[in-house]
Amino acid sequence: MHTCLQKIFIDELKDILSAEEQIVKNLPAMIKAAEFPALKIALKSHWQETKAQVQRVKEIFKIMGVKPTKKFCKGTHGIVEEIKEVIKEFSESPVRDAGMTAVAIRLEQYEICAYNGLCTFAKLLKLPRVLKLLKENAKEEIAAFKKLTKILEKDLTKIITSEIRVEAPRKKIAKKLAGRKSHLAFKSRTVSAVKRKRVRA
Numbered sequence: 283m284h285t286c287l288q289k290i291f292i293d294e295l296k297d298i299l300s301a302e303e304q305i306v307k308n309l310p311a312m313i314k315a316a317e318f319p320a321l322k323i324a325l326k327s328h329w330q331e332t333k334a335q336v337q338r339v340k341e342i343f344k345i346m347g348v349k350p351t352k353k354f355c356k357g358t359h360g361i362v363e364e365i366k367e368v369i370k371e372f373s374e375s376p377v378r379d380a381g382m383t384a385v386a387i388r389l390e391q392y393e394i395c396a397y398n399g400l401c402t403f404a405k406l407l408k409l410p411r412v413l414k415l416l417k418e419n420a421k422e423e424i425a426a427f428k429k430l431t432k433i434l435e436k437d438l439t440k441i442i443t444s445e446i447r448v449e450a451p452r453k454k455i456a457k458k459l460a461g462r463k464s465h466l467a468f469k470s471r472t473v474s475a476v477k478r479k480r481v482r483a
């Protein structure tokens with residue numbers, strides 16, 4: 283077995299273990315913040331999947347005969363922090379849902395790339411059992427990525443744009459009414475002035 287390759291593989295494995303555990307820890311806050319039902323369900327289901335992914339990664343460590351230690355994944359930490367910022371900054375749904383989903387999609391892409399690298403190493407190291415477990419995790423990440431992208435593109439953005447369309451005519455009507463009010467006020471002022479003139483005459 284190529285020892286340098288094995289070393290980098292274990293290093294990446296430690297990184298993904300940290301990533302998955304950070305996600306398990308932080309997904310409940312996202313689930314709580316999500317309001318769109320399909321998003322809440324998708325996040326809940328991915329939370330369960332992520333817990334199973336942690337177990338698969340730990341199983342790989344066992345196969346490799348290495349202690350499952352973590353190497354803090356700064357990339358995941360950064361994206362998780364961005365999700366927290368969106369939750370804090372946007373109180374209103376569906377804008378907050380859309381913001382959270384957009385960042386969560388980035389997180390899924392990040393994980394997919396990490397698993398792609400790990401699969402490449404596992405192939406080179408000729409580790410079929412490990413490769414199978416990694417592919418299972420990667421498959422779930424790809425499915426979660428597709429599901430969240432669909433929710434963002436087909437549901438959330440449509441809700442947001444339809445709200446904008448509803449708001450726009452309302453504003454126009456309000457403008458028209460404001461114009462009519464000032465016109466009526468002007469008309470009544472003119473009538474009063476004419477009446478005053480007549481009284482004086």
Ligand SMILES: [Fe+2]
Nearest residue numbers: 302332335393
């Ligand atoms: Fe994951």
